[in-house]
Structures are given as structure tokens and as C-alpha cells.
Amino acid sequence: MKRCDLILDNALIVTLDEQERILSGHAVVIKDNKIVDILKSEHAKSVYEAQEIYDLKDKLLLPGFINMHTHIPMSYFKGLADDLPLQTWLEKYIWPNEAKHISKDFIYDASLHGIAELIKNGITQFNDMYFIAEQTAKACINSGMRATIGDTGIDFPMGDFHLPERSFEHIHGLRQEFSEHETINFSLAPHAIYTCSKKTLEKCRDIAQEEKALINIHLSETEFEVDQCIKEHGMRPVEYLDKIGLLSDRLIIAHGVHINEKEMELLKRHNVSVCINTKSNLKLASGFSPIKKYLEYGINLCMGTDSVASNNNLSFFDEMSITAKLHKALNQDPTILPAKEMLKMATINGAKALGAKDKFGSIEIGKIADLITLDTASIECQPFYDPYSLIVYTMGNSAVSDVMINGKFVLKAKQLLTINELEIIVKAKEYKSKLEVLNGSF
Ligand SMILES: [Zn+2]
Numbered sequence: 001m002k003r004c005d006l007i008l009d010n011a012l013i014v015t016l017d018e019q020e021r022i023l024s025g026h027a028v029v030i031k032d033n034k035i036v037d038i039l040k041s042e043h044a045k046s047v048y049e050a051q052e053i054y055d056l057k058d059k060l061l062l063p064g065f066i067n068m069h070t071h072i073p074m075s076y077f078k079g080l081a082d083d084l085p086l087q088t089w090l091e092k093y094i095w096p097n098e099a100k101h102i103s104k105d106f107i108y109d110a111s112l113h114g115i116a117e118l119i120k121n122g123i124t125q126f127n128d129m130y131f132i133a134e135q136t137a138k139a140c141i142n143s144g145m146r147a148t149i150g151d152t153g154i155d156f157p158m159g160d161f162h163l164p165e166r167s168f169e170h171i172h173g174l175r176q177e178f179s180e181h182e183t184i185n186f187s188l189a190p191h192a193i194y195t196c197s198k199k200t201l202e203k204c205r206d207i208a209q210e211e212k213a214l215i216n217i218h219l220s221e222t223e224f225e226v227d228q229c230i231k232e233h234g235m236r237p238v239e240y241l242d243k244i245g246l247l248s249d250r251l252i253i254a255h256g257v258h259i260n261e262k263e264m265e266l267l268k269r270h271n272v273s274v275c276i277n278t279k280s281n282l283k284l285a286s287g288f289s290p291i292k293k294y295l296e297y298g299i300n301l302c303m304g305t306d307s308v309a310s311n312n313n314l315s316f317f318d319e320m321s322i323t324a325k326l327h328k329a330l331n332q333d334p335t336i337l338p339a340k341e342m343l344k345m346a347t348i349n350g351a352k353a354l355g356a357k358d359k360f361g362s363i364e365i366g367k368i369a370d371l372i373t374l375d376t377a378s379i380e381c382q383p384f385y386d387p388y389s390l391i392v393y394t395m396g397n398s399a400v401s402d403v404m405i406n407g408k409f410v411l412k413a414k415q416l417l418t419i420n421e422l423e424i425i426v427k428a429k430e431y432k433s434k435l436e437v438l439n440g441s442f
Contacts, residue, residue, distance in 0.1 A: 001047070001048065001049040002047060002048050002049070003031070003048070003049050003050075004029045004030060004031040004036060004037075004048045004049070004050050004051075005030050005031050005032065005050065005051050005052070005407065006029070006030040006050055006051065006052045006053075006054060006407075007027050007028070007029055007030075007044050007045070007048060007050040007052070007053045007054070008027060008028040008029075008030065008054050008056055008061060008371070008373075009027045009041055009044065009053055009054065009055055009056060010027075010041065010055050010056050010057045010059075011028075011056035011057075011059050011060060011061035011373060012024050012059070012060050012061070012376075012387060013026055013028065013038070013060075013061045013062075013363055014060055014061070014062040014343075014363075014387050014388070014391075015038075015062075015362055015363040015364065016062065016063055016343065016344060016347050016348050016361065016362040016363065017362045017363065017364050020340065022387060023038070025040060025041055026038055026039065026040060026041060027039060027040075027041045027044035027045075028061065028363060028371070029044060029048055029050070030369045030404075030407055031407075032407055033368055033369055033406040033407035033408075034366065034367065034368055034369055034407065035363060035364065035365055035366065035367050035368075035369050036365065036366075037365060038363065038364075038365055054402075056373055056402075058375065058376050058377040059373040059374060059375055059376060059401060059402075060373065060374040060376060060387055060390075060391070061363065061371060061372075061373050062343075062347070062363065062371070062372060062373075062374070062391070063124075063347045063348070063360065063361055063362050063363055063367075063370060063371060063372070064122060064123060064124025064125065064347075064360075064370040064371060064372045064403065064404075064405070065121070065122050065123045065124065065316040065346045065347060065350075065372070066123070066124070066125050066126075066127075066302065066346070066347060066350030066351060066354070066360065066361065067118065067123045067125070067126040067127065067303070067304055067305055067314065067316065067350075068126075068127045068252065068254075068273075068275040068302040068303060068304045068350045068353055068354075069127060069129070069216070069252075069254040069275040069277055069304025069305070069306055070114070070118075070126045070127065070128045070129070070304060070305060070306070070307065070314070071128065071129055071130045071306070071307035071309070072110070072111050072114035072115065072118070072126060072128050072130065072136060072147075072307075073102075073106070073107045073110040073111045073114065073130045073131070073132075073135075073136055074094075074110065074114075074130070074307040074308060074309045075110040075111075075113040075114040075117070075308055075428070076101075076106070076110050076113070076428060076431045076432065076435065077094065077097060077307070077308070077309040078308040078309055078312050079309075079312055080093065080097065080309065080435065081093035081094070081309075082283075082312070085284070085285070086221065086222055086224075086284045086286060087222075087224065089284065089310070094309060097435070098131075101434070101435065102131055102132070104132060104135050106431070107130070107131065107132045107135035107136060108135040108136075108138060108139050109424075109427050109431065110431070111135060111136040111139035111140070112139040112142070112143060112419060112424055113424045113427070113428055114308070114314070115139055115140065115143045115145045115419065116143070116416060116419045116421060116424055117308075117313070117314045118145065118314055119143075119145070119403050119410050119411050119416060119419070120397055120400060120411065120416070121313075121314050121315050121316055121317070121397045121400065122316065122372040122374070122397065122400040122403060123314065123316060124145075124146060124360075124370040124371070124372065124403060124404075124405045125145070125146035125147060125148070125350075125360070125370065125405070126145075126146075126147050126148075127147070127148045127150075127187070127214075127216065127252065127275075127304070127350075127353075127354065128147055128148070128149045128150060129150045129152050129189040129191070129216050129254075130149075130150075130151075130152055130189075131151065131152055132151075133149040133150065133151040133170075133174060133186060134174060134177065134178075136149050137149055137174070137178055137181070137184050137186075140183065140184055141178075141181055141183070141184065142418070143410065143418045143419050144183075144405050144406065144408055144410045144418045145183070145405060145410070146183040146184075146370065146405050146406060147183070147184060147185070148185040148186070148187050148214060148354060149184065149185070149186055149187065150186070150187040150188060150189025150214075150216045151167040151168075151170055151171065151174070151186070151188075151189060152167060152189045152190075152191050153167045153168055153188070153189060153190040153191060153196055153200055153204060154190075154191045154195045154196065155195055155196055155197050155200055167188075167189070168188055168190075168203055168204050168207045169207065171186050171187075171188060171207065171211055171213060172207075172211060174186045175211070182406070183405070183406055185214075186213065187213055187214040187215065187216055188204050188207060188208050188211075188213050188214070188215045188216070189215070189216045189217070190204045190215070190217050191217070191218060192217060192218040192219070192221075192225070193217070193219065193225070193229060193237055193240060193241070194225055194228055194229075198244065201241075201244050201246060202244060202245075204246070205244060205245050205246050208250065212250070213250065214250050214251075214252060214354065214355070215246065215248075215250060215251045215252070216252050216254065217241075217246075217251070217252075217253055217254065218253075218254045218255055219237050219238070219241070219253040219254065219255060219256060220236075220237045220238070220253070220255060220256055220257055220258045220259050220263075221254075221255035221257055221258075221281070221286050222257070222258070222284075222286050222287070223258055223287065225237065225258075226258045236260065236262075236263055237259075237263070238253075238259060238263035238266050238267060239262075239263065239266065242266050242270075247266060247267070247269075247270035247272055248270055248271070248272070249270065249271035249272070249273075249355065250355065251270070251272045251273070252272070252273045252274075252275055252302075252353050253267075253272060253273075253274050253275065254275045254277060254304060254306070255275070255276075255277055255280075255281065255286065255289070256274040256275075256276075256289055256294075257281055257286050257287040257288065257289045257290075258287060259274075259289075259290060259294075261293065261297075264290075264293060264294065264297045264299060265297070267297070267299050268297045268298060268299050271300070272299070273299075273300040273301070273302055273349075273352065273353035274289075274294060274299055274300070274301055274302075275301075275302050275303065275304045275353070276289050276291065276301055276302070276303050276304070276323060276345070277303075277304045277305065277306040277319075278319055278322055278323040278326060279305070279306075279311050279318060279319060279322060280305070280306035280307075280310045280311050282322070282326075283310055283311065283312075284310055288326065288327075288330055291323070291327050291336075291337065292327065292331050292333075292336055295336075300349055300352050300353055301345050301349060302345055302346075302349040302350040302352070302353045303316065303319055303320070303323070303345045303346050303349075303350065304319075305319060315396065315397055316346050317391075317392075317395055317396045317397060317399075318396075319346070320339075320342040320343065320345075320346055320391070320392045321342075321392055321393055323337065323342060323345075324337045324338075324339065324342045324392060324393075338388075339386070339388035339389045339391070339392035339393060340388045342388075342392045343388055343391060343392060347361045347362065348360075348361035348362050349361070368406060368407070369404055369406065369407040370404065370405050370406065371402075371403075371404045372400060372402065372403050372404070373400075373401045373402040374391065374395060374399040374400060374401065375399050375400075375401045376390065376399075378398075378399070380394060380395075381394060381395065381399065400414070401413060401414055
């Protein structure tokens with residue numbers, strides 16, 4: 001008998017592997033933090049001696065969702081200012097509040113709150129852009145969450161923690177400090193081309209090269225941004241990044257709403273990934289990302305929620321369902337973005353964008369055990385004929401039953417195991433009262 005930690009038994013397994021296999025009557029065997037075997041249930045118990053056998057009857061087992069664009073420490077800004085244009089929202093509400101309130105404690109507490117929300121939405125890793133990255137990293141480590149965390153670069157004052165030189169050069173120190181934590185990675189995160197100078201972006205390019213780091217940037221989110229870029233630099237945003245030398249397979253652009261075909265050719269040539277943030281774009285009326293064209297160009301599309309301040313939740317079920325339906329309607333073509341493709345955007349495509357498709361995004365032997373289970377026993381989930389359809393068009397986060405990250409449960413039978421839910425709710429209310437005292441104007 002071989003020893004293992006856990007056998008996940010009896011689930012309907014949505015592997016999202018290259019053959020797109022859906023397996024019933026199989027077990028997934030976990031040892032340490034990895035999937036070490038996938039075999040018929042009746043064989044599993046005769047081959048493996050497990051510390052725990054977990055029965056997943058009436059559940060789907062799938063790879064965890066990968067949220068590729070977040071600002072997780074903005075949890076406490078949820079609903080603080082809505083129904084405004086992006087620039088007004090940023091300049092009058094978000095940036096002044098950040099300048100006033102962010103501190104090490106704020107970032108840690110708000111991160112933990114956001115992580116609890118991510119877990120309850122079946123998200124097993126996120127790609128973040130915010131300030132004081134080490135505090136978000138600590139919240140991840142204490143809760144068992146996996147993340148790639150970017151310290152935002154921005155060319156104007158905001159508290160003590162924002163200077164681009166500090167942010168970009170800081171990555172080396174952060175990587176050293178957290179080197180023993182395999183669930184934490186750090187990226188470079190220049191906020192946008194309208195908040196970072198050419199000099200700042202060049203610096204980012206050089207440090208990313210040295211560190212072999214991922215770069216996250218908001219790009220072509222609004223028409224205003226594109227017009228400004230043409231006015232200032234005589235070219236469109238993707239062309240501008242190309243000229244600076246920032247385009248590569250380590251670049252992830254968030255939004256990519258206003259991109260023309262010439263820019264798509266550049267993105268494809270350099271293997272840049274695009275992170276689609278449908279609900280945020282809808283709420284801020286930024287426009288509709290050209291998903292159909294992106295797919296024709298073979299560009300890797302992953303998915304993000306953006307912050308809860310512009311969404312206002314972290315639901316990947318919402319993102320998948322709304323994105324699929326919106327683009328069917330826009331293109332007057334119900335066959336585009338089928339449910340299976342949406343689920344790939346939410347999982348394996350995120351892993352590809354992170355340069356980690358060998359580790360995450362599907363259920364295969366040798367991959368890391370970042371897994372979720374979804375409960376199919378409820379009225380709204382019965383009957384079902386196709387698990388992809390069920391996940392994308394029917395389910396919501398109430399279906400999330402178990403979440404495992406790096407081989408360890410962080411949610412089991414719908415209970416958070418690493419975060420005290422009551423404590424973070426109390427803390428959120430405390431922060432709310434502080435924000436209101438300091439911001440009596442709204
Ligand atoms: Zn964003």
C-alpha cells in the first residue's frame with residue numbers, strides 16, 4: 001500500500017485537462033501539496049492508505065478559479081462611492097480615501113477580509129495590484145491563500161508607500177523576505193500609462209527583466225485613456241508599450257477594452273495575456289472588451305473581478321455568466337463563448353498568463369492541489385445534464401462547498417478553517433465607522 005494524505009472520492013471530476021475529460025467513478029489522490037494519482041475509485045482504496053477519505057457525493061470537483069485582476073485591500077471601499085465616471089470616481093473618492101486611510105494595519109485587515117470573500121467564491125489564487133504588498137502577503141500566508149502580489153507604481157503622492165522607485169525596486173527585497181513561502185509571488189504593477197511616466201515604465205521594464213517578474217498594468221480601459229495617449233505620444237496604448245519594450249509573455253494587461261486589430265497583432269506577437277473584467281467595465285461604463293476578435297487572434301484571455309469598489313463583489317460565477325451572455329448579445333451570436341470556454345478563462349487560462357500552466361488550472365497528476373468542490377444537491381442545481389452549463393449559467397457562490405489550496409483545506413463543508421469570519425465582520429464595521437468620521441462629505 002502506498003501512503004497518501006487524502007483521497008477525494010465520488011465526485012464528478014471536471015478536469016479541464018487538454019482532453020477536457022469529465023470523470024465519474026474516479027478518485028483524486030493528494031500527497032503533500034500535489035495530485036499524485038487519479039484512478040478508479042475501487043482501485044484507489046486498494047492501492048492507497050490515506051489519512052482521510054473525503055466522500056464528495058453530489059459534488060463537482062474542479063480546479064480552483066484564478067482571479068487575475070484584483071485590488072484585494074480595497075475591501076473596505078466597497079459601496080463607498082458608486083454610479084460615477086471612472087476618472088471622477090478615482091480622483092474625487094478613491095485616491096483621496098486611500099491617501100487618508102491606508103496604513104499597514106488597514107492593508108492587512110482589508111486583505112484578510114478580501115481573502116475570506118475570495119475563498120467563499122471558490123477562488124484559490126489571485127493576481128493583485130495595490131500598496132504595501134508585504135501586508136497582503138502576510139494575510140495570504142496566515143490564511144493559506146495563494147497570490148501574486150504587485151506593489152503599485154504611481155507617479156504622484158499617496159500616503160508614504162507609493163513611490164514608483166520604491167515599489168519597483170522593493171520587489172527584490174520582498175522576494176528575499178518571502179522566499180520560503182511557495183504560495184507567494186511578487187510582480188511589478190505600474191498602475192496605468194496615465195499615472196506612470198515613460199521614465200517610470202522604462203524602470204519597470206528593466207527591473208522586470210532583471211527579476212524575471214510578471215508585470216500587471218491597467219490598459220485601454222476607457223476611450224479617454226486612448227485619446228490621451230494618442231494626444232501625448234502620437235500612438236495608441238499597446239503601440240506605446242511596444243515602443244517602450246514592455247510587451248512580453250510576462251505582461252498581463254487588465255481590461256483591454258479599447259484595442260484595435262493592429263494592437264491585437266502586437267499582443268499576439270508578444271504573447272501578452274489580457275484579463276477581462278466585465279462587471280467592472282459595465283459598472284463604470286468603460287465599454288465592451290472585443291472578446292470575439294481577441295479569440296480570432298488567439299490571444300490568451302483570463303478573467304478578473306477588479307476591486308470590490310468597482311464590482312461590487314468577487315463572484316466568478318457572476319463574471320462567467322454575465323461575460324458569456326453579454327458577448328452573445330453584442331455579437332448577435334449565441335454560439336460564441338460557450339460555457340466550457342468561460343470556465344477555461346476562469347481557470348487554466350489564468351495559469352497560462354502567470355506562466356504556470358504546468359502547476360495550476362486543471363486536475364492532472366503532478367499538478368498542485370488547488371481544488372474546489374461545488375454542491376449539486378440543491379433544487380436550483382437539479383437536474384443537470386452538463387457540468388459546464390451548471391457552473392456557468394446556474395450556480396452562484398452558495399454552491400462552493402470545499403476549497404483546498406496547496407493541498408490544505410481552507411474551506412470545508414462551507415466553513416472557513418483559517419479565518420475567523422465573525423472577527424472580520426466586526427472589524428469591517430469598525431473600519432466603516434472610521435471612514436465615515438473622516439469623510440463626512442459622503
Ligand atoms: Zn483594476
